[in-house]
Amino acid sequence: MKVRLISITRRRSAAKDSHAEAIADDYIQRAARYSPTDSAELATEEALVKLLERPGRTAPVLVALDSRGALWTSEELAEFVRTHQQRGTQELIFAIGPADGWSEALLKRAAQRFSLGRVTLPHELARAVTAEQLYRAFTILNHHPYHGGH
Numbered sequence: 001m002k003v004r005l006i007s008i009t010r011r012r013s014a015a016k017d018s019h020a021e022a023i024a025d026d027y028i029q030r031a032a033r034y035s036p037t038d039s040a041e042l043a044t045e046e047a048l049v050k051l052l053e054r055p056g057r058t059a060p061v062l063v064a065l066d067s068r069g070a071l072w073t074s075e076e077l078a079e080f081v082r083t084h085q086q087r088g089t090q091e092l093i094f095a096i097g098p099a100d101g102w103s104e105a106l107l108k109r110a111a112q113r114f115s116l117g118r119v120t121l122p123h124e125l126a127r128a129v130t131a132e133q134l135y136r137a138f139t140i141l142n143h144h145p146y147h148g149g150h
């Protein structure tokens with residue numbers, strides 16, 4: 001199963017130079033040891049919709065990061081990933097929305113809404129936290145000591 005972390009942001013150059021971006025990239029590379037994992041930035045929500053609708057392939061499963069979404073523990077996120085691995089999901093996309101939030105149409109397309117908490121985070125930090133949690137989920141599933149059960 002391929003896991004993708006997508007961020008909708010119009011400001012591309014500043015994010016590429018941030019420390020948070022380097023952290024996110026590091027965790028994406030670590031997660032890729034367990035399952036193909038990558039990240040991308042898209043300029044608009046419409047670009048994400050086009051990605052979801054590419055013809056000739058199985059539609060990806062979309063997880064929209066949203067402050068009104070489910071609050072999962074790291075273990076619950078790991079179980080969500082495991083469920084999709086077992087179902088044979090080909091592509092699982094975790095998407096961080098635009099600054100003004102997701103449209104209702106996009107939220108209806110999402111298989112799941114996931115919240116990092118009730119606080120608002122800049123895109124760069126949300127990417128870093130989500131990337132770390134995806135890596136942590138894979139380490140939980142593979143009984144790696146990184147998580148440590150806390």
